[in-house]
Amino acid sequence: MRISTASPPNDDKRWRIVNATMRRHGYQAHALIETLHTIQETFGYLDESAMRYAAASLHLPLSRVYGVATFYNHFMLKPKGVHSCVVCVGTACYIKNSNHIVKQVERALDVVTGETTADGKISLSVAHCVGMCWLAPVLLLDDEAATDLTPENTVDKVEEWVAYVNETT
Amino acid sequence: MSTRRPEHRLPEDELELVSQQEQEAKQQYRHHVYVCVGAACLSAGSADVQARLEAEVAGRSIAGGCAVHGGGCRGLCVAGPTVTIEPDNVLYGQIKPDDVADILDNLGGQPVERLHRPTDKPFFMRQQRIVLELAGKVNSERIEDYLANGGYTSLIKALHEMTPAQVINEISRSGLRGRGGAGFPTGLKWRTVAKAEGDVKYVVCNGDEGDPGAFMDRSVMDDYPFRLLEGITIAAYAVGAQQGFIYIRAEYPLSVKRVQNAIRQARKMNLIGDQVVGTSFNFDLKVRVGAGAFVCGEETALLASIEGQRGQPRPRPPYPATSGLWGHPTLINNVETFANVPAIIRNGAAWFAGIGTEQSKGTKVFALTGKIAHSGLIEVPMGITLREIIYDIGGGIPNGKRFKAAQTGGPSGGCIPESHLDISVDYEALAEIGSIMGSGGMIIMDEDTCMVDVAKYFMKFCMEESCGKCIPCRVGTAQIYHLLEKITQGAATMADLELLEELCDVVKHTSLCGLGQAAPNPVVSTLRFFRDEYIAHIVDGHCPTGICPLQTPQNAIEES
Numbered sequence: 001m002r003i004s005t006a007s008p009p010n011d012d013k014r015w016r017i018v019n020a021t022m023r024r025h026g027y028q029a030h031a032l033i034e035t036l037h038t039i040q041e042t043f044g045y046l047d048e049s050a051m052r053y054a055a056a057s058l059h060l061p062l063s064r065v066y067g068v069a070t071f072y073n074h075f076m077l078k079p080k081g082v083h084s085c086v087v088c089v090g091t092a093c094y095i096k097n098s099n100h101i102v103k104q105v106e107r108a109l110d111v112v113t114g115e116t117t118a119d120g121k122i123s124l125s126v127a128h129c130v131g132m133c134w135l136a137p138v139l140l141l142d143d144e145a146a147t148d149l150t151p152e153n154t155v156d157k158v159e160e161w162v163a164y165v166n167e168t169t
Numbered sequence: 170m171s172t173r174r175p176e177h178r179l180p181e182d183e184l185e186l187v188s189q190q191e192q193e194a195k196q197q198y199r200h201h202v203y204v205c206v207g208a209a210c211l212s213a214g215s216a217d218v219q220a221r222l223e224a225e226v227a228g229r230s231i232a233g234g235c236a237v238h239g240g241g242c243r244g245l246c247v248a249g250p251t252v253t254i255e256p257d258n259v260l261y262g263q264i265k266p267d268d269v270a271d272i273l274d275n276l277g278g279q280p281v282e283r284l285h286r287p288t289d290k291p292f293f294m295r296q297q298r299i300v301l302e303l304a305g306k307v308n309s310e311r312i313e314d315y316l317a318n319g320g321y322t323s324l325i326k327a328l329h330e331m332t333p334a335q336v337i338n339e340i341s342r343s344g345l346r347g348r349g350g351a352g353f354p355t356g357l358k359w360r361t362v363a364k365a366e367g368d369v370k371y372v373v374c375n376g377d378e379g380d381p382g383a384f385m386d387r388s389v390m391d392d393y394p395f396r397l398l399e400g401i402t403i404a405a406y407a408v409g410a411q412q413g414f415i416y417i418r419a420e421y422p423l424s425v426k427r428v429q430n431a432i433r434q435a436r437k438m439n440l441i442g443d444q445v446v447g448t449s450f451n452f453d454l455k456v457r458v459g460a461g462a463f464v465c466g467e468e469t470a471l472l473a474s475i476e477g478q479r480g481q482p483r484p485r486p487p488y489p490a491t492s493g494l495w496g497h498p499t500l501i502n503n504v505e506t507f508a509n510v511p512a513i514i515r516n517g518a519a520w521f522a523g524i525g526t527e528q529s530k531g532t533k534v535f536a537l538t539g540k541i542a543h544s545g546l547i548e549v550p551m552g553i554t555l556r557e558i559i560y561d562i563g564g565g566i567p568n569g570k571r572f573k574a575a576q577t578g579g580p581s582g583g584c585i586p587e588s589h590l591d592i593s594v595d596y597e598a599l600a601e602i603g604s605i606m607g608s609g610g611m612i613i614m615d616e617d618t619c620m621v622d623v624a625k626y627f628m629k630f631c632m633e634e635s636c637g638k639c640i641p642c643r644v645g646t647a648q649i650y651h652l653l654e655k656i657t658q659g660a661a662t663m664a665d666l667e668l669l670e671e672l673c674d675v676v677k678h679t680s681l682c683g684l685g686q687a688a689p690n691p692v693v694s695t696l697r698f699f700r701d702e703y704i705a706h707i708v709d710g711h712c713p714t715g716i717c718p719l720q721t722p723q724n725a726i727e728e729s
Contacts, residue, residue: 032477033460037419064478071479071636072460074419090381091576091612092538094626127420128463128630131384132212133538133612134247134545145212 002027006056009049014042018050022057029060032068036075045076081116081123083165085109085158088138090129097151098137102126104154105139109162121165180439180447181325184316187438191317199233200276202226203240203253206309207391208384208423210242214265215250221266222252225273235276238314241304241392244296244546248286253305262286291561292543297524297550299532300508304392309427312434315395321440323511327403328448331514336407337363340510342518344530349375349466349503350578350607351683352529352596358500361490362408365498372405372413373494373501375471376428379418379463380579381630383610385534386504388546390417390424393508394431398454400507402441403514405452408500413452416471418459429456463580463634467682468501470636481638482682503608505534525551529595533606539576539613542567549594556590559613570615574698578607580627580634581687583694584620603694605687619716620699621706625653627691631684642685645676649692656703659710659719666707670696 004027008015021038025031035058039050046069055065069075087093087102106112109124116123132138132145139146139154141161149157195201204210204219222237243251248262252272261272261284271281288294298304308314315321327336341356362370374397378386389397401413417425432454435441443451457475464470465480472494474480493499509531513521522530529551535558538544542564549558555575559565566572574584583604585592592598596606614623632646652669655661673689680686696703705713712719 028477030475030477033474034458034477037458037460068477068479071481072462074459074461091579091610091623091626092382092544094381095539095612095614095618095623128379129381129383130420131208131387131536132246133382133384133536134209136538143212 002059004057004059006053009053015053017042018053019057022054027058029058032058032060032065033072036065036069040075045079047077078116079120081121082169083122083142084140085122085124085142085161086130086140087113087124087126088128088130088132088136088140089126090131090133090136090138092129092133093137096136100151101137101139101149101154104151105158108155108158121169122162181329184321184325184438184440184446187313188316191313195236195317197234198236200231200235200257201255202235202237202272203255203305203308204237205242205249205251205253205305205392206239207242207246207388208421209246210249210251211423213249213263217266218250218252218264218269221269222273225269229273231273231276233277235273238308239310240307241309242301242388242546243305244301244388244548245286245292245543246545247543248545251286251305255306258288260286260288292545292547292564295553295557295562296548297532298548299512299521299524300389300396300505300534301393301546301548302512303396304388307393309392309394310430312395312431312438312440316438319515320395320511321399323514324399324402324406324440325446327406327514328446328450333363333407333409336403336514339518340407340513343513343521344518344525344528345506345509345513345521346529346596347503348505348509348533348608350581350605352606355502355506358490358502359404359407361488362410362498362500365491367498369412369497370408370410371494371497371499372401372408372410373471373475373489373499374401374413374415374507375466375468375501375503376415376417376421376424377459377466377471378421378504378608379466379634380581380608380610382536382538382576382612383579383608384536385546385609387421387424388534389504389508390421390428394424394428395435396508396511397428397504398431398435398441400510401454402435402445402452403510404500404502404507406445406450408498410500411451411453413454414457414475414494415454416457416459416465416475418465419461425456425458432456462636463630464636464682464684467684470682471501472499479636481636482684484681505609526593526595526597528597529606533594533609535609535611537563537611537613539611540566540570540615540618541613551595552593554591555585555594558594558611559590563613566613566615570617572613573616573618574614574620576604576612576614576623576691577610578605578687578690579610580630581605581683581690582607582610583690584614584623584698586698588698603690603697605690617714617716619657619712619714620695620702621653621657621712622714622716624692624695625650625657628653628688631688635684635688639679639681639685641676641679642681642688645672645680645685646688648672649676649689653692656706657712657717657719659706659717661707663707666703
């Protein structure tokens, strides 16, 4: 079993959670993806200091950590909004015009896909199939599917949700 | 473990006891209500339904008693949340918490008419369930319930009555083929791993179900994780592996949770761990969570990902069967393949080989979606016709529209036009007309779907998911995509069409892995059956379905 002498970027107690994952895997190189998962679950995203810490702890070059972090779509290098808006662009949704839905949502939120609104509240992304094809086209507003969606009523539905989000947070 | 076990009782007897106790406990209740807690029904609010059921059952007296369980999927996702009443086999659909009182009032009597989904309809009657035989009828989170329904008898049979070679023979004779899409004979793969030299061997379950429109494996992992574990453990015994990994895509957090729970419970029962059910067989199983890369469905990329690297494939040979995880012989099968194994060991190879066609045995689970009346999860015998799936099981095309094509195999597959509706759904017949069985996504398209646009959709997907390691795939998919875009914009010429076909050929024959090699399939397939639509875009400057935002060539040139 290998050990690690690297110290966390700051004295945030949550690094213990990250350390536990790395220790469970004996600080082996193959623990990298599991470690990045834990960091993202704990802190919301992967910042540079976190990646440097993972590299030092797992005895890996920083390039390897950065390479893996940017290769996989799931890992975020920027903080996400508190709320999420996901448009499904799986095949069943696509043939029911989800590409038009994406444009309407971008318009309603005034943000492009993959980005977060200027106030940092809402992140917009697309997903290749969320596995709810019978509801197609699917728009997930904080994991809840908007129903009976059409390109025409999308803007209204999103704006209604944004108003609700702003009221409650 | 062993110190707590009474010396005179054998481990298998102990499991039998757990099973009996569970059956006796269940017999204390006249009614069992299973609420579907699969991802689909949960998204439709089944957790609230379950909570209300539990509260109502606790608050009233029901003759004979009633128990509420979180159970699995009956496949009729379009009617979610669904509730099943056992042993009366009554299925209810689109249940809201306020319907709960009515359901409980009618337990044991006539089903509530407005909620009832009769199961004697073709959607259910035309299916044949092997992989999903207990789905919807056992608790997704209790191994005791699985044991009480005959679970793990196959593992015990394999460990106590069969040698590893006999298990492999049984699987070979059954004719089972890989359900991930390619259809490689499972027995042959197992034999190769068993024969490979080395003391350390691994079993890996590919749960990286990445095709858009496919959610069969999710259903097994969510509803029925014990079945998967049993299959993997039998495989590990057969090939001589001591360690296994289940690689689950990050987009399936519920599957991760349920499978981890199942592993914990199996370990407690000594169905995983050291000396499994009192034999000398040791086996440990771990979950690895993917991180959102379609290419990781390819086996060598998946192994790289388990090793903590970028999910990039490598050339084969060596095949993982001889050199896989950390260079050791590794068996990789898909979720559905493993889930078939316990049934084959229990019922015998001849039984399984008696289902399906000459070359394709058993059943296949499909996620039936798109422009179809009954969207959901179905399991059908190999050799059923596409027409039966679409019109009998699927209930046909809604809104009086005309069927145009069925797409199977996702971004690696092709489409099947109306003229081939009577095709037998098996590996060979599908390959013959340029599609593939695929992992089980089946998307139905009607007359309003533009096939050029569909081809462009899949190519965009492949372009974005190309890992970038080999040039034909990285550059080729982008070039094909741009040509398709040119066609859908009305800016292409017939020379572009020629170039498109040549490019498809190059990408197919020179890409490193299956992702690239199969990426041109949707284009080649639509060109084969719907060439006139391409021509209409190019020559007539017109999209027959009106989907594509066509500009006249003149406009496009002026704009650019």
